Amino acid sequence: MAEESTEGAVHLLCLTTSSGVPLFCRSSRGGAPSRQQLPFSIIGSLNGVHMFGANMDVTLRSARTKDTAVVWKTFHDSISLIVLSSEQGSPELRLERLLELVFGAMVLLVGLEELTQIRNVERLKKDLRATYGLIDSLLLDSELMGDLTQCVDCIAPPDGPLLQEALAGIAEEMGSVFASLVARGRVVAATQGWWRLGAPESVLLPWLVGTLPVQAARDYPVYLPHGSPTVPHRLLTLMLLPGLDLCMLCGPQPPLSQVEPQVLERWWQPVLEPLRACLALVPRGLPAGFPVHPDILGLLLLHLEQRRGLFTVELGGVEGPSPRSRRRLLRSFYVLVTSSYFPPGQQAPWEGEGSLGGPRSQLIPFLFRGRITGGEGRGAGRSCRGCQSLLCGVRGGRGPGGPGRPGALLPFELGEDGGLPLRERGHLLQHRGLGAERASGQAGCRGPGSPPRRAAISLTRTSVLAMELRVRYSTARCCSSTSALRSWEPARSTAWMVALVSGNRLMNLM
Amino acid sequence: MARLPAPGSVIVPDWHESTEGKEHLSCILRKNRRRVFGLLERPVLPPQVAADTASYKIFVSGKSGVGKTALVAKLAGLEVPVIHHETVGIQTTVVYWPAKLQASERVVIFRFEFWDCGEAALKKFDHILPACKEKTDAFLFLFSFTDRASFEDLPAQLSRIAGDAPNAVKMVIGSKFDQYMHTDVPERDLTAFRQAWELPLLRVKSVPGRRLADGRTLDGRAGLLDVAHILNGLGEHLWHQDQVAAGLIPGPRRSPQMAVGQALDGASDRRGSQEQD
């Protein structure tokens, strides 16, 4: 299949709410920037239909055509954003988060006042040009996940405390409460103040730093969409090593020139090796000594209370799909799971009844190379030949099959190419909660018009194994037969968790 | 007006293409690419050819879209932006450039710190211009050959931005010279401007240079050849200005604070001796 045909386009439109004047339009295709513009008539009718609804007291939130999803969102009765996406696996939830983040990016660089009290549209248009770089980066393929998860992308450095100490030291000398070390968009260490930053700036600031072209230092005025949307702060970044920036949020003082190389050297030269180690860690995210099963191709770990996340698809294994497709897969999988099963604000299904005294909820999406392994018990984990497909699954700590069950595994079958539409193949998870359906034997790919053959399967351990017999996988064994794959028990208040392997140790690292 | 140094009178012009020059250039290259240095790093030469470093702050000024960010990226050997994204604040870029002095035949590594600021941000926020001007050693005034207004704005810029910095080096740079076919700034206007202002003027094209065999990575050496005349020109005027300021060569704009004869060949305050591993 030609790459192009599978890769959709994203168009983002920004208009003034009151008069419908277009402020800007940005596009991407196949994860790369695109200059393609939507015809003005389409922009007009997209806005028109939304306004028509608004006049009738109806809020039009989203619409879907055969291949495109459209989401509308109005901010402060002043700015309307519309996104059209024909990318696979972009349900409304993903697009809504995108719009929220885009608006956050606009506030970050322009300030809320200018967006809500529009006096001169031409002037605003001009000022908004400054946001194109950041907004474009949100439409493109990224190695980060914070745009979706609303958690700060982090890595777990081996020498965390040393770096933390140096960071605290220089932050104090510079009189900044908010300081962090950012390695290619991922936070390595941060002061207490920085961790207290609210969303979306907690995600947007490292994202901004990670996507900007190389600069020795920067002094950017920024408005914090949550914390200070109308009074600008200064974001100072200092590139200690290529790819590794020291970031500080400051008031009027100190001037950029005061953060001289001598000051930096005094604090950072003694920890130069740990700093370099951070950079080496970036694609993997985890220290080398941290065991991960070789079949695991990618993982996403979120700490929903601290709002930090660890996302990696480069754990060492070279077989299987490229890192880019792995990333796309995990992203679509995350979107599928969050939007279909755990919409924001709802409980995970296994958190409800019967959870008292039982194991706490955990949910573990993962992506790995499938292996056929022999059943349960002693023989578990034995490899069989002939199966190299990809699996993507959620492992629920509390089996919906009832209290006391070790947990359920919901395998998704993915093609070897990795590029398949999860939306279509994810039928295994069609029923909220306890049921699952499976489409036809042809990996659930259904053409339009031909309804999938469905077989409801109750998601207990047994039924997972039963399903394995049909699809000839044993995902469960891959997970639990490895000593590294211990479970992580998040606090009960957390709505739901995404994690994989040795969660406790990971959490300690983060 | 201070007498300007004649081109090639301070720095040996084509030294970077000599064997010795190429050897020195290798400290700012890595695998045929330009090396990017973090603030904790600096180029390292073998001990037998160690050279002093002379650091300068250079403020790049000009209307939005004339090509300030593109020029700095080109000088640093980085990808030149093809789409105009306004620079949202101040950003600095460090460029190291080894050069040979005519007079002493010594090699110096220039450390140019370019301060680039988006014009819109500069107008919107009061703290930016003073920060860029503070202790700056040189001003680059950019105009674009394809934007007449940016050329006509030069006199106003010169007085507004550098009016209170008589001792700093000022250079005028005409950007988008590759678009000269479509220029709005004819040669006679340039000649008149030069006569009136007596400022050095350079023409640049900040377009992507040659790429390596992989077709993607910029060829570091080729990129350096593209910009050598600018870096040499800049180094020449800065070095000359330092000598004037130190009273080593005559010039009417002697800085009163700087003690005459403070250093034998001037500029000692900027020099850090090279660190060795």
Ligand SMILES: Nc1nc2c(ncn2[C@@H]2O[C@H](COP(=O)(O)OP(=O)(O)OP(=O)(O)O)[C@@H](O)[C@H]2O)c(=O)[nH]1
């Ligand atoms: N052909 C050509 N294009 C250039 C040249 N220099 C800059 N450009 C283009 O002009 C546009 C604007 O350049 P920038 O360097 O971003 O402009 P700027 O002066 O930094 O603008 P602000 O940050 O808004 O103040 C970009 O699209 C560049 O690709 C040049 O020498 N030749």
Ligand SMILES: [Mg+2]
């Ligand atoms: Mg710029």
